[in-house]
Amino acid sequence: MLDREFRHFKTGRERSDAGGQSDNELTAQERAVLGDKLCDEGRVEEAIIHYRKAVQMEGGNAWFRERLGDAYAYSEESAKAVAEYRKAIMLSPRRAEPHFSLGEVYRRHGKLEAAVKCYRKAVYYNPLNTFYRYKLGDALAQVGLIDEAILNLEIAVQISGTDGFYHFWLADLYCLAGRLSDAIIEMQQATIFCPQDAYYNLRLGMLYMRAGFPQDAIAAYETAVRLKPSDPAYHAVLADAYSAVGRVEDAAKHYSMAAKMDSYDAVNLDRFRRQASAEGK
Template identity: 25%
Template sequence: MGIPEIPVAKRGGHGYHRRAMGSESRLSPAETWYAQGVEAYKAGKYEEALVAFARALSSDPKYHRALVFQGLSHMELKNYDDARRALEAAVELAPTYAKAHNALGNVYRRTGDLDLAIQSFTKAASLEPRVAEYHYNVGISRLDINHVPEAIDALKEAARYAPKDVDIQAELAAAFMRNKAYHDALQVLEDFVRRCPEDDRVVEIKVRISKLKKKIEDERAAAGEAPPPPPEA
C-alpha cells in the first residue's frame, strides 16, 4: 500500500483558530500567510501554497510549521531536494515537533533513504507514542527492508492505538503472513471484521480471510495433518 497522507495541521494550533472565528486582524503577517498556505495545500494547490509559505517564512524565518508545510508541498510536487531541506530545517528549529519528523521520514522513504526514514518515524513515535500513524510508518518502512519481526512490533503498536483502521490491520496481517504466521494473520483479520462489521472494506477483508483459510488448509494437507474439527453448533 502507499504512503499515508500526512495529516494537515489542526485548526486549533498556532493561533489558526482565530481566523475561523473572524478575527483575522489579530493574526501576525506570518500566521496569515501560513493560514492561506494551509488552505491552498488542503485544496491540492501546492504551487500556490508554496508562495504563501515563502511569504510566511519571509516574515518569520523561524516559523517551523510553515517550514513543515513548505516541505510537504514540495514533496507533493516531487521536489524532493527542496522538501528535504525545508523539513530538515524544521526539525532543527523544532526538534520536539513530531509532525516534522514524520514528514521528513516520508520524504526519506520516497527517495529510498529507508534507514533515515525509520529514524525519523521512530523519533516521531517516541515524541507522540499514542499516534498510530507514526508506528505504522515505522512498520511499513521496516517491511521495505525485510525487517519483518520489527515491522510486526511497530504495526502491533499502531493497531493498539487505531484498532478500527483497516489499513493498519491489513498491513499487520500481511506482515504476519510474510513471517509465515498464518494463524496470527487470520486472527487479526477476523478480529477486525467482528470489531467493524460495517466498514466499507469488510467484503474485501472477508475475501482475504477465505484465501488465508484455504492457504492454511493447503499447508496442513501438505504436511499430512488432519483438518481441524468443525466448530460446534
C-alpha cells in the same frame, strides 16, 4: 505531511484571497493560513509563495518551515522539501511531524533505511500516533526487520483496537513471519471491524485456504463476491475453493462468470482454459 491530495492546476499570477485585505498587510500567520487554504484548493504553487513569505517574515518558526516543506513535497520538489523539513527539525527537534514527513520523502525516493530512522523519531516523539507506527512497521518489514515491524503494529492495534486497517496490516506481517494462526485471527478482526471491505474478506479466504480450511474460505470468498461482484478474480478464487470441496457445478459457474467478465486476465487464464475445456466435453 499535508493530509490532502492536490489536483493538477494551471499556475497563475500571485493573488490574495484574504478577504479584501492588502497582500502587503498580511502577517506571517495569516500568510500560512492562506497557504493552507490555497493547498486545499489545489493551488500549491500559489501556496508556496505565501509560505515562503511567512518564512521570510519569521524564519525561526518551525511550523511555517514544515508547511513550506509540505507544499514542496506535493509539488514534487523533493530537495527543497528535505531542506525545509531539516530546518524545521533544527528549530523544533521534538516535534514528530517533520520527522515523519522527511521520512515520507526519503521513502518516495527508495531510501528506506533513512526513512526508517525518521519514522522511528516520529514514533519516539509521538508514540500514540498509530499511523506513524504503521508506516514505520511497513518500512521495517521492507528492510527485513520483521520482528520490530510486528511490535509496532501490535502497539497500533492496542491503541486503535476497533480500526480494521491496523488489524489487516498486522495480519499481513504475521503472514510474512509464518505465524499463520495469528494472521487468521487478526484478519478476522479486520473483517469484523470493516465488514464491508471486500478485499479484507478476500484475504481472509486466502489465509483459510493456506491453512487447509476451504469451507471457511468459501464463506469469506462468498462475502467478498457479494461486496464486489464485478471482479473476475474474486469469482475465480471462490471457484477454486468450491473445487477444493468437490462442488464442481458451483466452481464451473464462477469460473464461467470470471471468464465472461475478463477473458484476457492473465492471472486467471489457466482457470478460464479449464472451464472452456469442461464445457467442450
